[in-house]
Amino acid sequence: MQKSTNVGQAPIKKRKRMKIPHIYVLLFLISAVGAIMTYLIPAGEFERTPGPDGRETIDPESFAQIESSPLSLIEFMTAIPRGMIDAGEIIFFTFIIGGMFMVLRRTGIIEVGVDRLARKFQTKSLLIIPILTTLFAMVATIIGTPELSLVYIPVLMPLMISLGYDSMIAAAIALISTALGFTAGVMNPVTVGISQQISGLETFSGLGLRVVIFIVIVVIGCWYMMRYAKQVKKDPISSLTYEDDTEKRELYKDERDKEPQPLTKRQKLAVGTLPIFFIILVYGVTQLDWFMIEMAGLFVFMAVIVGVISGLTLTKISEAFTEGFREVLMGAIIIGIARSVAIVLEDGQIMDTIVYGLGSIVGQLPGVFSALGMQYVQLLINFFIPSGSGQALVTMPIMAPLSDMVGVTRQTAVLAFQFGDGFAHIIYPTSGYFMAALVIAGVSWEKWVRFFFPLFLIYMVVAMVFLIFAQMVQWTG
Structure with missing residues (x-):
């Protein structure tokens, strides 16, 4: 009889996958590193001057070191609470979105709408991905509001689950489509418009190449999401959010074998x-410069009016709001903690020093590497300034004249900014609206990174190809 060869040997241990820390821990550690940097990096600042549309920009020739002001223990302790206050607009908007959607669910119209869409796309469900992705991307590339992904997700979620997909694909359609449209910036006033004004270029010049970029990155995004969705449809357990979606699958379970659910007269009116x-929303955003506060106020009115019309009492509407608030609570906290990272760097007065230092590095690079360097400098800066317009106002006054010195056209410098700013909005945990969207979708940041990071790398390569092309032809638009 053959004896076991494992006698006396230690049991073989399974290799554990490296686990990313909880997002609270990760953001706290980043803030702590930022606080330490205030002791190591000299403080400095640029003078601020009026910029496009009355916004404040910087004078690129005015950088000067100032007296060091490293973060005190009290300042570090209060960074997160101050981050909560500073990000109050986004936090409030997140709560309202959660409450509004819960009210709409209580009216029953969400379930009926999902049932009808699911039946319509029953045999061609994959087509809904490129249709919605293209539509959302077109809206974002014209009005420059990727934050609309927060509005799309609550509607997409029950539809995607009902069609046999998962929370990840619902979040992906909303986040990736809006990020792609925002990045391509065909007529994006928030990034391209401001950057070109600062750079002395004709507003929205270079439209042709940006349209090509829009088409290429949207096609790639649709392919990537459809590939994942097809795999989930074939093997539901392969879903990155399979366990997380258990309750959602029960809530939005497929009822297409039953008779279609009719709408009541009150529901039809609602x-x-x-x-x-x-x-009203589209008009407010495009014509009245509405942003999160105004949109949130509109959604409160919408939830109450639609709820009352459909037959809900004010008490039930209030309870639905409370339940919706609870569901997005973690996301709201994350937004405030993420904002604390920038608070730390601003308190230590090293944000301008970091921007100045990175710009100086680009100035040392030759030819085509300068254009690529600008992209990656913008990519790094976006971690600390996760705002397209804010980043443009801080960096483009430096990058525009710097591009003249290193032989890069100003149009290419703007394109490098677009690529460095846009794609990172849906991977950095310091991006407030992005983290809020993940919580509304019920998708953890760690799982999103596992899903999106390969596509992010593809987009980095695509961006480099377009920048090399722009540099080689000395693109001026």
């Missing part, structure tokens, strides 16, 4: 009011 609110 549904009829939704396009009115959508028209």
